[in-house]
Amino acid sequence: MNPCPEYAALLDLYADGELTAEETARVADHLTRCPGCAAYVDDILAIRAAFPDVEDTPVPEDFSRRVMEAVAAHPRTAPKKRTPWLRAALPLAACLAVAILLQSGTLQRLIPAGAGSGSDAAPSAGTAMTESSAAADTNGAADTSDGAAAEESAPLPRLSNDADGAAPEETAPAEVPEVTAEKAPEEAEASEAPAAQDGAAGPQLFTAAAAPADLTLTAREAGTLLEGYVLVSETDAQLLYQLTAPEYAALLAALDDAGIAWTGPAPDTAETFLVAVTP
Amino acid sequence: MIQEAQWIDKARQGDQEAFAHLVQLYEKRVLALTIRMCRDREDAAEAAQEAFLAAWQGLPFFRGEAQFSTWLYRLASNACVDLLRREGRHRSAAGPSLDDADARLDAPDPAPSPQEAAERRELREQVAAGLEQLTPEHRQVLVLREIHQLSYDEIAQVLSLDVGTVKSRISRGRRQLRKILVESGNFSAVAASKDTGKEGCT
Structure with missing residues (x-):
């Protein structure tokens, strides 16, 4: 006999x-x-009574020993935190860049007339340059030491020139949207490639330096999940972490645990992943 | 459980010896899942090893919001999916390749009499064979429910599904398994309800 329709849906739950x-x-x-x-x-x-028991499960000989050999062969990525001097160096580099622009008069040309007093303009420019500074940091830190990243952050205007040739594959900064303050987004997009190739003479101001993250989380979603992992860039707009595939897989599992929806590639699609955390 | 929590905490801090205890504690449970997802002993062992390795690498991320076992089963499930996808080894249409017969021979038999032992063994063989005929999705939820004894919520966490989908898959998987056993014709408990053409109450 079949279960009756009224109760059929409840019987498995029962x-x-x-x-x-x-x-x-x-x-x-x-x-x-x-x-x-x-x-x-x-x-x-x-x-249910006839289901196989866990205890019946055959375990290959020396399974745990082989797992531990694999563990020993794949040491956990040592958490790398940005060194204190580097934390200080980035804002200094940004300030220096702003000072250079102010001195050369470039910044005044970039700020539209009527944008307000200098006190309004400075934070705006500072934020933008910090973003570009971090983009340069991303460029360098992905495949070099922390120190190299700091050095690269200083010559800010060269980023768009360097991006074409020196970009590590993982970060692909050539794909970072580069929008100049003088151009509408559509125009900037259209002229992006020639600018990179020609080594456009003037410094460029980045107003939307979105990093090419594989996965983007809000700070609230990320919580403390990414603390202690490799921070490859840091801006007011976002923190960018680089994770190995197992770390990335575990992060996705932790997000699932917390009921946080995410959109990103599967862990087996690359060796490393960039995870951005936005405010 | 207290000791397990200590091992988890120590392993999170990098203690490999503590992690080895966790491997030994969970190896059968993880293999019970991967064997039935991969349906091949070598693939299952490879997926289980990858799951433990991912657990080791990912322990700093584990915040204890889910149980460690649930988290580990998810890593095992993901490892199976990755392995099958990576190597193109989708075997839903393949015949049984799991060495269940060997497992059963090795299994302790708690039945008090040879006749009961034989009946129990026969039922197990039928259920194991029936499981092999289910779709991977239905087999997966039934294994997590019946072998790992996870709740619907926990299964939803492991497989990243909503609970409604888990309910639906369990119900459909069971009905399909029951139908297979009914059609096998000699599963005594099911034989009592073989008259599938009638409703149970009117």
């Missing part, structure tokens, strides 16, 4: 202990009067 006490009592009462539903539950329980 057998699995997934009903409330009230629902459980209602189904149990029904089972005393309905042979079809009672037979289905009996079948579920009989099948």
Whole structure:
């Protein structure tokens, strides 16, 4: 006999202990009067009793030893934090760049007339340059030491020139949208490639230095998940971390645990992944 | 559980000896899952090893919001999916290749009499064979439910599904398995309800 339609949807939940006490009592009462539903539950329980046990699972000889050999051969990535001097160097580099621009008069040319007083303009430019500074840092830190990253951050205007040739594959800074303050986004996009190739003479101001992250999380979503991992760039707009594939897989699992939806590539699609954390 | 928590904490800090204890504690449970997802002993062992390696690498991310076992099963499930996808070894249409018979021979038999032992063994063989005929999605949820005894919420966490999908898959998987056993004709508990053409109550 088949279970009756009214209770069919509840029988698996009943057998699995997934009903409330009230629902459980209602189904149990029904089972005393309905042979079809009672037979289905009996079948579920009989099948359950005949399921293989975990203890029956064959374990390959020396399995745990082989796992531990693999663990020893793949030491956990040592958490690398940005060194204090580098934390100080980046804002200094940004300030220096702003000072150079101010001195050369470039910044004044870039700021539209009527944009306000100098006190308004300075933070705006500072933010933009910090972003470009960090983009340069990303460029360098991905495949070099922390120190190299700091050195690269100083000559800010050269980023768009360097991006074409010196870009490590993982970060692909050539793909970073480069939008000049003088151009509308559409125009900037259209002229991006020639600018990079020609080594456009003037310094460029980045207003939307979005990093090519594989996965982007808000700070609230990320919580403390990424603390202690390789920070490859840091701006007001985002922190960018580089994770190995196992680290990235574990991060995705942790996000799932926390019920946080994410959109990103599968862990087996690359050796390393860039994860951005935005405010 | 307290000791397990200590091992997790130490392993998170880099203690390989503590992690080795976790491997030994969970190896059968992880292999029970990967064997039935990969349906090949070598693939299952490879996926299980990858899952433990991912657990070791990812322990700093583990914040204890889910149980360690649930987290580990998810890594195992992901490792199986990755392995099958990477090597193009989708075997849903393949015949049984799992060495269940060997496993059963090695298994302790708690039945008090030879006749009961034989009946129990026969039921297990039928269920194991029936499981092999299910789709991977249905087999996966039933293994997590019946072998690992996870709740619907936990299965949803492991497989990154919503609970409604888990309910649906468990119900459909069971009905399919039951139908297979009914059609096999000699599963006594199911035989009592063989008259599948009638509703149970009117």
